[in-house]
Amino acid sequence: MGNLLVNYGEAVAMILFAIGAANLLLHKNLIKKIIGLNIMDCAVYLFLAEKGYITGRGVPIVVDGVQSVEAYINPIPSGLVLTGIVVSVSVSALMLALTVRLYKKYHTLDLDEISMRLKKEEGM
Amino acid sequence: MDFLKNLPFFSIMISMFSAIITSILPKKAAKWLNTVVIVVIGILSAILLVYLFGTGESYTFMMGHFPAPWGNEIRAGVLEAGMALFFCIIMLLSVIGGSKKLEADVAEEKQGLYFILMDLLLSSLLALIYTNDLFTAYVFVEINTIAACGLIMIRQTGHAIEAAVRYMIMSLLGSGLLLLGLCVLYDLTGHLLMSNIKEQVAVLVANNQYQIPLLCCIVMMSIGLSIKSALFPFHAWLPNAYGYSTVSSSAVLSSLVSKGYIFLLIKIIYRVIGFDVFKNSRIIDILFVFGLMGMIFGSLSAIRQKDVKRMVAFSSVAQIGYIYMGIGMGTNFAIAASVFHILSHAATKSLLFIASEGLCDASGESRRMEDLTGAAYRNKIAGAAFLVGSLSMVGVPLFPGFISKLLFAQSALQIEFTKMLPALIVLGISTILNAVYFMKASIRIYTPVEGEKRFPVVPVKKQGIYGVVLVVFILLNLYLGTFSQPITDWILQGLGMFA
Structure with a gap:
């Protein structure tokens, strides 16, 4: 319990991840699903940023000639976050494009309703 | 170099x-x-x-x-x-x-x-x-x-x-x-x-x-x-x-x-x-159980399908189950069996998809099982290829599916009793279930149509590159099925290099 309070950032990240995953899986509305996806990804980035941060140290950019390792936080997790953001932006864009396609065809964002209609089409 | x-x-x-x-x-x-x-x-x-x-x-x-x-x-x-x-x-x-x-x-x-x-x-x-x-x-x-x-x-x-x-x-x-x-x-x-x-x-x-x-x-x-x-x-x-x-x-x-x-x-x-850390975590038991369930339920769903492509797709669920069962057994040899099944399933499943497409085309673009009756006579190469794929999936000797089933059974014998028994039993049940739907489909495509012909015959010579691809696929499957020893040796050597 003590660890949970000290690492509250990581705990929040895990809760957010669960919220996002539940949104992604359980919501019928496609836009809400995509929002869930983004919450889930951001939770991972929060977790990474939290892991890379060291209390009392600065951004890892050399200014004023201070080169000591002690002065800066770990830059690698930040780099990973940047890569991750690129990936999640492209994935969200793809999902949104698919949503637009479906909306133009069926005039609804409800994925279950679309599936029902597709089943009916097949039955005919 | x-x-x-x-x-x-x-x-x-x-x-x-x-x-x-x-x-x-x-x-x-x-x-x-x-x-x-x-x-x-x-x-x-x-x-x-x-x-x-x-x-x-x-x-x-x-x-x-x-x-x-x-x-x-x-x-x-x-x-x-x-x-x-x-x-x-x-x-x-x-x-x-x-x-x-x-x-x-x-x-x-x-x-x-x-x-x-x-x-x-x-x-x-x-x-x-x-x-x-x-x-x-x-x-x-x-x-x-x-x-x-x-x-x-x-x-x-x-x-x-x-x-x-x-x-x-x-x-x-x-x-x-x-x-x-x-x-x-x-x-x-x-x-x-x-x-x-x-x-x-x-x-x-x-x-x-x-x-x-x-x-x-x-x-x-x-x-x-x-x-x-x-x-x-x-x-x-x-x-x-x-x-x-x-x-x-x-x-x-x-x-x-x-x-x-x-x-x-x-x-x-x-x-x-x-490998040992992974084996000692109990996650391999979960993968093992999921794999076994997939082998049975994937085949059961495939039996219920009336659409040939969806049937072949559901059979993938069962085959992925085999691979995870091998991973779940937790021995080096079982993972080698899984890798072999990756190869054999890849060769066979792509053959089945492409062959079933040819059969559907010869039946007026329909994918329903009823319309496929006699399709193997209308498109001979696709029919033969579908039969080869089916036999391999069921596990008939000469084809790669048999070798991977054999390897899975051999590796099941090397592990503890509580896993060996379910693995062997489910392997048996799954083989029978595979036989049910693949043989049903194969018999249907080789049943001659009574009365008037609804669809024209696609001549062998007109198939061109499509026919060549199917023949190469059949040969690849036969190769994997008959020369399996060097391939398993290669997989075991490769897994040894992983460590």
């Missing part, structure tokens, strides 16, 4: 840059470039395989000349090179075999785009095979997902887009779990390169530190990758995605995309977590 060590890097880069160039090429040129690229990469992989057999040991290749633990690395052993060669062969045959159908299914202006996706898919698969860096693996997993999604939705029908959305939802959950798992692992070990992580994990286990987080990240990575490769309870997206996409896509998706993720999982087991 040092120059040959660059080949994995060249393979990844050739396919990736050809994807970029393809975007400005006309359709015909795009198709040719794609074929040439796959052939060239296949040849490069073959050269690398011969070279690695000569040296007898694996090597790591520094990207950008930064030494470990800072730089990014590629690693190649005989298993990786062989897998790359095999994936190239299957992809080439699937693309050529489905090219005629592609022109019919996909809108004229989109056909060039299809080959961009194929090139990207190939490069991401190669990167998954060769990379030695966990985060690079994650990035290429995402590229693979995006390319696969494009391959599903390229037909632009309502079914295909819906299937693509469902595929993306499950797949993104899987990659989210994988990402979280590897972030926790990075947090525990401080490294992203596979070999460095493995050393640190060994230290953690020896000092009995952080056991619960380690277990959590093993669980997250295994479950994430099994969602993406459609292990049984997570397979809901699979039948539509395979059933409603164009035939090359279904063949490539079922035989390469899901297999790439499984190969990455096997790599993570051996090279990141360490």
Whole structure:
């Protein structure tokens, strides 16, 4: 319990991840699903940023000639976050494009309703 | 000979840059470039395989000349090179075999785009095979997902887009779990390169530190990758995605995309977590149980299908179950059996998809089982190919499915009794269930139609390249089924290099 309070950032990240995953899986509305996806990804980035941060140290950019390792936080997790953001932006864009396609065809964002209609089409 | 060590890097880069160039090429040129690229990469992989057999040991290749633990690395052993060669062969045959159908299914202006996706898919698969860096693996997993999604939705029908959305939802959950798992692992070990992580994990286990987080990240990575490769309870997206996409896509998706993720999982087991640590975590029991359930329920769902392509797609769920059962047995030999099943399933399932497409075309574009009656007489090559695929899936000797079942049974005999018994029983039940639906389909296509002929016969000579592809596929299957000993030796040698 003590660890949970000290690492509250990581705990929040895990809760957010669960919220996002539940949104992604359980919501019928496609836009809400995509929002869930983004919450889930951001939770991972929060977790990474939290892991890379060291209390009392600065951004890892050399200014004023201070080169000591002690002065800066770990830059690698930040780099990973940047890569991750690129990936999640492209994935969200793809999902949104698919949503637009479906909306133009069926005039609804409800994925279950679309599936029902597709089943009916097949039955005919 | 040092120059040959660059080949994995060249393979990844050739396919990736050809994807970029393809975007400005006309359709015909795009198709040719794609074929040439796959052939060239296949040849490069073959050269690398011969070279690695000569040296007898694996090597790591520094990207950008930064030494470990800072730089990014590629690693190649005989298993990786062989897998790359095999994936190239299957992809080439699937693309050529489905090219005629592609022109019919996909809108004229989109056909060039299809080959961009194929090139990207190939490069991401190669990167998954060769990379030695966990985060690079994650990035290429995402590229693979995006390319696969494009391959599903390229037909632009309502079914295909819906299937693509469902595929993306499950797949993104899987990659989210994988990402979280590897972030926790990075947090525990401080490294992203596979070999460095493995050393640190060994230290953690020896000092009995952080056991619960380690277990959590093993669980997250295994479950994430099994969602993406459609292990049984997570397979809901699979039948539509395979059933409603164009035939090359279904063949490539079922035989390469899901297999790439499984190969990455096997790599993570051996090279990141360490085989013994993975075995001692109880996650292998979960994979084992899911695998067994998939073998039965996948086949049961396949029996109920009235649509031939969906039946073949559901049979993939059962076959993925076999692979995970092998991983769940937790011996070196069982994992070798799983790798062999990756090969045999890839060769057979793409054959089945392409053959069933030919049969459907000979039955007036219908995919319903009733209309397929006598289709093997209308399209003789496709009928023979479907029969070969069915026999292989059921596990008749001479075909690769038999060898993988044999290897699974042999490895089941080497493990403890509580796992041996369910494995052997389910293997038996699953074989019978496979026989039920594949033999039903084969008998139906070889039943002569009474009365008037509804559909014209497709003459053998008019099939052209499609017929050639099917014959090559049949030969490949026969080769895998009859010369299995050198292949299992190669797999065991490759797995030995993993350690």
